Amino acid sequence: MAKVLMKGNEAIGEAAVLAGCRYYFGYPITPQSELPAYLAKRLPEVDGVFVQAESEVAAINMVYGAGSAGARVMTSSSSPGISLKQEGISYIAGAEVPCLIVNVMRGGPGLGNIAPAQSDYWQSTRGGGHGDYRTIVLAPNSVQEMADMTITGFDLSDRFRNPVLLLSDGVLGQMMEPVNLPEPNDYDINSKKWALGYRGNDKNERNLCSSIFLDNDELEEHNWHLYQKYQVITDLFSKGEYKDFAVEEHLCDDAEIILVGYGIISRILKTVVEKCRKRGIKAGLIRPKVLWPFPTAVFERLAKTASQFLVVEMSCGQMVEDVKLSVDGKKPVFFFGRTGGTVPSDFEILNEVDKLVRPD
Amino acid sequence: MTMKKVFSRPASLSKTPFHYCPGCDHGVIHRLVAEAIDELEVGDRTIGVAPVGCSVFAYDYFNFDFNQAAHGRAPAVATGIKRTRPDSIVFTYQGDGDLAAIGTAEIIHAANRGEKMTVIFVNNAIYGMTGGQMAPTTLIGMKTQTSPYGRDAATAGNPIKMSEMIATLESPVYVTRVTINSVANLMKAKKAIYNAFKLQKEGKGFSFVEVVAICPTNWGKKPADSHKWLTENMLPVFPLGTFKDTFGVEKSA
Ligand SMILES: Cc1ncc(C[n+]2csc(CCOP(=O)(O)OP(=O)(O)O)c2C)c(N)n1
Ligand code: SF4
Numbered sequence: 001m002a003k004v005l006m007k008g009n010e011a012i013g014e015a016a017v018l019a020g021c022r023y024y025f026g027y028p029i030t031p032q033s034e035l036p037a038y039l040a041k042r043l044p045e046v047d048g049v050f051v052q053a054e055s056e057v058a059a060i061n062m063v064y065g066a067g068s069a070g071a072r073v074m075t076s077s078s079s080p081g082i083s084l085k086q087e088g089i090s091y092i093a094g095a096e097v098p099c100l101i102v103n104v105m106r107g108g109p110g111l112g113n114i115a116p117a118q119s120d121y122w123q124s125t126r127g128g129g130h131g132d133y134r135t136i137v138l139a140p141n142s143v144q145e146m147a148d149m150t151i152t153g154f155d156l157s158d159r160f161r162n163p164v165l166l167l168s169d170g171v172l173g174q175m176m177e178p179v180n181l182p183e184p185n186d187y188d189i190n191s192k193k194w195a196l197g198y199r200g201n202d203k204n205e206r207n208l209c210s211s212i213f214l215d216n217d218e219l220e221e222h223n224w225h226l227y228q229k230y231q232v233i234t235d236l237f238s239k240g241e242y243k244d245f246a247v248e249e250h251l252c253d254d255a256e257i258i259l260v261g262y263g264i265i266s267r268i269l270k271t272v273v274e275k276c277r278k279r280g281i282k283a284g285l286i287r288p289k290v291l292w293p294f295p296t297a298v299f300e301r302l303a304k305t306a307s308q309f310l311v312v313e314m315s316c317g318q319m320v321e322d323v324k325l326s327v328d329g330k331k332p333v334f335f336f337g338r339t340g341g342t343v344p345s346d347f348e349i350l351n352e353v354d355k356l357v358r359p360d
Numbered sequence: 361m362t363m364k365k366v367f368s369r370p371a372s373l374s375k376t377p378f379h380y381c382p383g384c385d386h387g388v389i390h391r392l393v394a395e396a397i398d399e400l401e402v403g404d405r406t407i408g409v410a411p412v413g414c415s416v417f418a419y420d421y422f423n424f425d426f427n428q429a430a431h432g433r434a435p436a437v438a439t440g441i442k443r444t445r446p447d448s449i450v451f452t453y454q455g456d457g458d459l460a461a462i463g464t465a466e467i468i469h470a471a472n473r474g475e476k477m478t479v480i481f482v483n484n485a486i487y488g489m490t491g492g493q494m495a496p497t498t499l500i501g502m503k504t505q506t507s508p509y510g511r512d513a514a515t516a517g518n519p520i521k522m523s524e525m526i527a528t529l530e531s532p533v534y535v536t537r538v539t540i541n542s543v544a545n546l547m548k549a550k551k552a553i554y555n556a557f558k559l560q561k562e563g564k565g566f567s568f569v570e571v572v573a574i575c576p577t578n579w580g581k582k583p584a585d586s587h588k589w590l591t592e593n594m595l596p597v598f599p600l601g602t603f604k605d606t607f608g609v610e611k612s613a
């Protein structure tokens with residue numbers, strides 16, 4: 001297909017349709033509004049269903065229903081709305097129902113503001129809702145990746161019967177870039193034998209989507225089953241098929257200082273690395289593209305050669321904790337962050353690098 | 361209806377014995393749902409949504425597909441299911457804490473969207489599963505674990521009448537309140553539940569059946585005394601009757 005110029009939020013919408021998603025449930029919130037607006041127009045063209053729910057709580061539970069009935073289904077929101085969805089996400093994870101959840105992050109806590117932020121990293125990667133569960137978290141940094149990761153997200157969620165979170169921010173959502181869209185996928189709603197309402201000769205006597213296991217032993221067994229699944233996913237991203245997908249490395253081999261950032265920040269960091277190199281500073285970049293499972297192995301390897309790490313986020317420091325865990329005390333890990341909607345400039349970050357490499 | 365049908369287990373009901381307290385109405389109401397589904401011959405395409413409450417395990421008692429929803433969210437889950445599989449017969453089965461407290465938004469908006477589903481609402485004026493706390497439907501003066509001096513309207517408000525509220529909306533096509541305190545009323549309840557599913561089968565719209573029910577355990581009464589108490593105290597507050605019947609299903613049947 002030819003390249004088209006699209007906003008990040010719209011690219012997610014079109015990619016979802018191309019991935020065979022025909023069901024969207026959501027509640028209005030800035031800065032993700034272009035996505036539901038796009039799908040409200042687009043889904044009826046492909047006999048799909050768009051429902052504006054009465055709340056994010058209802059929307060995520062509609063997703064739970066549609067996902068358990070075998071649909072490729074999605075919802076989207078921004079930070080305060082994602083907080084409301086956590087109950088549903090916990091049920092969906094417990095019942096092992098696939099779905100895609102998009103968070104176009106804005107500033108918090110509370111109502112915060114509508115400017116871009118990265119302060120939902122903990123909520124996204126630590127479960128967010130109650131119970132021992134994980135969501136796969138993908139972090140695009142371009143409009144192209146918004147589209148690509150939407151499609152990968154649906155594939156991963158179906159394959160592992162697990163919710164997938166696409167974590168983006170207000171900048172990426174509103175940004176316009178050319179994007180290459182893939183060929184459409186004819187998703188068959190009757191492809192999941194476990195789904196409610198599945199019609200096939202091999203149908204089970206009865207299908208059930210549930211997260212209740214009242215008996216202690218049964219719940220323990222279920223939790224270890226989920227844990228095993230999360231281990232399989234972790235292996236796939238750290239050494240298997242998704243190894244290269246999980247992380248981007250840029251000029252790290254000889255780097256003395258490694259900058260670390262995801263999403264929109266990673267693009268600024270790339271400029272910083274280039275500027276550093278021009279000034280004779282051996283800088284490199286690690287960009288986690290998948291935030292859970294976190295690409296720990298890259299940090300373990302590069303902690304041997306680099307002398308320090310600088311993590312940059314649009315938060316007061318959340319992902320930095322995972323970097324520290326991965327570096328495991330072998331090298332110092334520093335942090336620079338801006339919040340409230342200010343995207344740090346390359347100049348500011350360069351200044352931080354200077355302070356670290358040329359202490360005086 | 362043949363004699364045989366009255367005494368045999370409906371095909372839609374599983375062989376699992378009910379876990380409900382002796383005399384509890386939940387089991388009888390399950391049976392009425394199963395009979396309606398059998399009579400309409402839609403057992404092979406029915407999907408239930410179980411609530412959080414004493415009937416959380418409702419799925420164990422039926423022979424068709426089920427989703428177990430979060431507390432109060434069953435109508436939203438059912439919306440997702442019905443929109444995905446419009447040829448299925450989708451119903452929620454919810455208590456008064458589930459539907460009239462934590463899930464008020466979900467039920468009102470599913471009803472208002474006119475989702476083509478059926479809701480069976482079991483109003484026993486109490487939170488049964490958690491051990492007898494005050495519900496939005498608890499009567500004035502009624503003592504519960506969390507209204508030990510009796511429900512006081514001045515601070516706890518008055519019993520919420522869900523059927524009346526839902527009947528104010530344009531979209532629902534059938535809203536009725538029944539009870540099972542006598543054989544005659546049981547037959548009426550059976551008919552109402554049948555009507556509600558029939559309307560869904562015909563693709564007509566949102567149907568809602570409130571069943572005023574007992575909770576002998578948390579009311580601290582014997583089952584027979586409970587039905588007497590229900591008749592004398594609950595029915596004046598929750599009058600039986602049909603509040604909305606857009607297609608005249610009761611007359612046509
Ligand atoms: C979010 C949440 N809050 C509270 C509970 C605890 N809880 C379980 S059942 C229930 C009340 C159920 O009462 P009702 O809906 O009237 O059903 P009944 O047991 O009377 O049939 C409550 C509050 C829960 N499971 N989840
Ligand atoms: S606690 Fe009440 S509602 Fe629950 S099973 Fe027992 S009698 Fe029925």
Ligand SMILES: [Mg+2]
Nearest residue numbers: 455456486488
């Ligand atoms: Mg109750």
